[in-house]
Amino acid sequence: MRxxxxxxxxxxxxxxxxxxxxxxxxxxxxxxxxFNGVFNSLLTLFILFFLxxxxxxxxxxxxxxxxxxxSPAECHDIKGACWxxxxxxxxxxxxxxxxxxxxxxxxxxxxxxxxxxxxxRNRSYWKKQLLYAWIAGLCFMAILMxxxxxxxxxxxxxxxxxxxxxxxxxxxxxxxxxxxxxxxALGRRSSMPAIKALCIVxxxxxxxxxxxxxxxxxxxxxxxxxxxxITINKILRAQAAIIMFTAAYIAEVVRGGLQxxxxxxxxxxxxxGLTYVQTLRLVILPQALKIVIPPTVSILISAFKDTSLVVxxxxxxxxxxxxxxxxNPSWMGFSTEAFFFLACIYFICCYAMSxxxxxxxxxx
Amino acid sequence: xxTGTEPLLxxxxxxxxxxxxxxxxxxxxxxxxxxxGINLTIHKGERIVICGPSGSGKSTLIRCIxxxxxxxxxxxVVDGIELTHNIKNIEKIRAxxxxxxxxxxxxxxxxxxxxxxxxQIWVRKTSRAEAEKTAMYYLEKVHIxxxxxxxxxxxxxxxxxxxxxxxxxxxxxxxxxxxxPTSALDPEMVKEVLDVMISLAQEGMTMIVVSHEMGFARxxxxxxxxxxxxxxxxxxxxxEFFHHPQxxxxxxxxxxxxx
Numbered sequence: 001m002r003x004x005x006x007x008x009x010x011x012x013x014x015x016x017x018x019x020x021x022x023x024x025x026x027x028x029x030x031x032x033x034x035f036n037g038v039f040n041s042l043l044t045l046f047i048l049f050f051l052x053x054x055x056x057x058x059x060x061x062x063x064x065x066x067x068x069x070x071s072p073a074e075c076h077d078i079k080g081a082c083w084x085x086x087x088x089x090x091x092x093x094x095x096x097x098x099x100x101x102x103x104x105x106x107x108x109x110x111x112x113x114x115x116x117x118x119x120x121r122n123r124s125y126w127k128k129q130l131l132y133a134w135i136a137g138l139c140f141m142a143i144l145m146x147x148x149x150x151x152x153x154x155x156x157x158x159x160x161x162x163x164x165x166x167x168x169x170x171x172x173x174x175x176x177x178x179x180x181x182x183x184x185a186l187g188r189r190s191s192m193p194a195i196k197a198l199c200i201v202x203x204x205x206x207x208x209x210x211x212x213x214x215x216x217x218x219x220x221x222x223x224x225x226x227x228x229x230i231t232i233n234k235i236l237r238a239q240a241a242i243i244m245f246t247a248a249y250i251a252e253v254v255r256g257g258l259q260x261x262x263x264x265x266x267x268x269x270x271x272x273g274l275t276y277v278q279t280l281r282l283v284i285l286p287q288a289l290k291i292v293i294p295p296t297v298s299i300l301i302s303a304f305k306d307t308s309l310v311v312x313x314x315x316x317x318x319x320x321x322x323x324x325x326x327x328n329p330s331w332m333g334f335s336t337e338a339f340f341f342l343a344c345i346y347f348i349c350c351y352a353m354s355x356x357x358x359x360x361x362x363x364x
Numbered sequence: 365x366x367t368g369t370e371p372l373l374x375x376x377x378x379x380x381x382x383x384x385x386x387x388x389x390x391x392x393x394x395x396x397x398x399x400x401g402i403n404l405t406i407h408k409g410e411r412i413v414i415c416g417p418s419g420s421g422k423s424t425l426i427r428c429i430x431x432x433x434x435x436x437x438x439x440x441v442v443d444g445i446e447l448t449h450n451i452k453n454i455e456k457i458r459a460x461x462x463x464x465x466x467x468x469x470x471x472x473x474x475x476x477x478x479x480x481x482x483x484q485i486w487v488r489k490t491s492r493a494e495a496e497k498t499a500m501y502y503l504e505k506v507h508i509x510x511x512x513x514x515x516x517x518x519x520x521x522x523x524x525x526x527x528x529x530x531x532x533x534x535x536x537x538x539x540x541x542x543x544x545p546t547s548a549l550d551p552e553m554v555k556e557v558l559d560v561m562i563s564l565a566q567e568g569m570t571m572i573v574v575s576h577e578m579g580f581a582r583x584x585x586x587x588x589x590x591x592x593x594x595x596x597x598x599x600x601x602x603x604e605f606f607h608h609p610q611x612x613x614x615x616x617x618x619x620x621x622x623x
Binding site for chain 1: 430432455456458459461462463465467469470471472473482483486487528531532535
């Protein structure tokens with residue numbers, strides 16, 4: 001506000017002024033956000049008309065004319081959505097070929113994972129105990145999935161599928177790719193030529209090929225190099241490919257964050273006598289990683305969705321199990337409903353991630 | 365650190381052991397020859413102000429003393445330890461030599477208190493409680509204790525620079541280096557920082573200050589150095605330096621900054 005040099009403002013008069021009525025309240029809000037200017041008013045009206053055209057028929061399709069629990073035959077006679085394709089097959093979509101009577105095990109494992117994730121949202125729980133809880137939780141999840149211990153019947157990993165497999169690939173993929181990516185970013189900025197060259201070559205090669213080709217390599221080419229008789233689990237190989245791929249992208253984002261931290265921060269930390277590792281850990285990385293939260297989360301989100309590419313090497317993640325159901329002659333033609341369901345699952349997971357990142361940005 | 369001791373006189377200084385010995389130091393940035401044969405001995409308790417036009421190498425010189433920059437020829441010995449590529453030596457020296465920067469360089473993601481305890485906890489390995497006690501003592505000293513829980517972004521430039529000084533003091537350094545500590549400050553904040561530096565001088569701290577604050581140089585320095593094109597052109601007591609400059613370049617420089 002500009003101060004008048006001669007006459008000081010009369011605070012007794014200006015102190016009680018209220019803003020003009022038209023700029024507050026619902027009407028004011030609409031005026032500012034929906035109807036400011038001719039063009040924006042037209043745009044608002046057009047969008048309202050568009051929604052009027054779309055929403056009622058969408059509502060009818062989803063709720064009014066739909067069937068929720070019926071046989072496939074009944075579905076062919078209705079105009080609305082046939083959600084029966086989900087309700088009749090949800091166990092296969094969610095759990096794939098996991099033995100039917102043991103599907104409580106992957107379910108428990110998933111619930112456990114989600115609970116741990118929920119608890120970890122709260123930063124005040126970020127203590128040693130949480131780390132132990134994660135280690136114990138992950139071991140327990142592995143036992144649940146694999147069996148062979150605690151009186152649980154063993155289940156081959158070739159039978160794993162559906163949502164647990166997607167979560168497994170995503171959770172381990174992202175958790176491992178992040179630290180690897182940070183190390184690669186540091187390596188790329190290293191003053192040691194060999195390490196720097198190695199990191200640059202790695203990052204550029206991995207970023208230069210599509211994930212699909214990496215997955216193919218892991219599934220088809222890599223086993224050729226192994227000595228006879230040794231096989232590495234297919235899921236593990238796909239997992240490694242996802243980690244390698246995501247790490248390269250994270251590395252470049254983190255490098256951007258490192259460059260954004262002022263040189264003076266290094267100098268100040270070093271002039272206190274902190275070692276290089278301490279400087280990075282205590283001063284540089286906390287600042288750099290915070291700056292890159294938004295781009296990092298978009299990489300994590302796209303990596304989560306990219307796990308669906310494992311269908312091409314024959315792993316039954318949730319996308320593949322859905323496609324399998326749709327290949328069944330009696331459910332053919334209901335792909336819209338099935339993929340709608342699938343999209344909802346992916347959306348919930350991705351939205352939760354982006355939501356959390358915004359919370360983290362506010363708190364840090 | 366002994367508090368409340370009388371400032372040492374110039375004659376006493378000579379009898380003290382040299383704490384920094386710089387012998388024929390050269391440095392190049394690529395082709396550019398920034399330091400051209402610097403010779404300088406600094407005794408314990410001595411206070412030196414270095415001035416000179418920009419680009420004369422004065423900042424580079426003090427950054428060489430705690431090896432934020434490395435020199436390519438000559439010797440720098442600090443507190444009996446020669447600065448070489450030996451990383452252990454460098455870390456030892458950095459903990460002995462405090463540095464205050466033009467742009468404060470506080471850690472923005474840490475509170476003021478954590479800024480002060482970081483070095484103590486990780487370099488000196490003091491306990492957190494002890495480190496916080498020391499931190500509060502020095503924050504009191506720079507008159508800013510009530511801001512301890514705030515973040516650097518929430519306080520003024522002058523306050524930030526005083527915190528930066530306190531952060532260095534927490535490491536109990538033998539020498540303090542100041543690289544233009546007041547030149548990034550708004551005019552009304554210069555005094556509060558200089559006052560802190562003057563009280564530090566009165567306690568007998570060895571100080572090397574790159575600054576154009578001539579009033580500060582007059583009242584505190586034992587010696588004023590004038591640097592130009594990578595050389596120490598003139599070195600004298602403040603009185604002689606300001607009233608009877610020997611060198612033509614010094615005279616020209618003084619006439620430009622003292623209106």
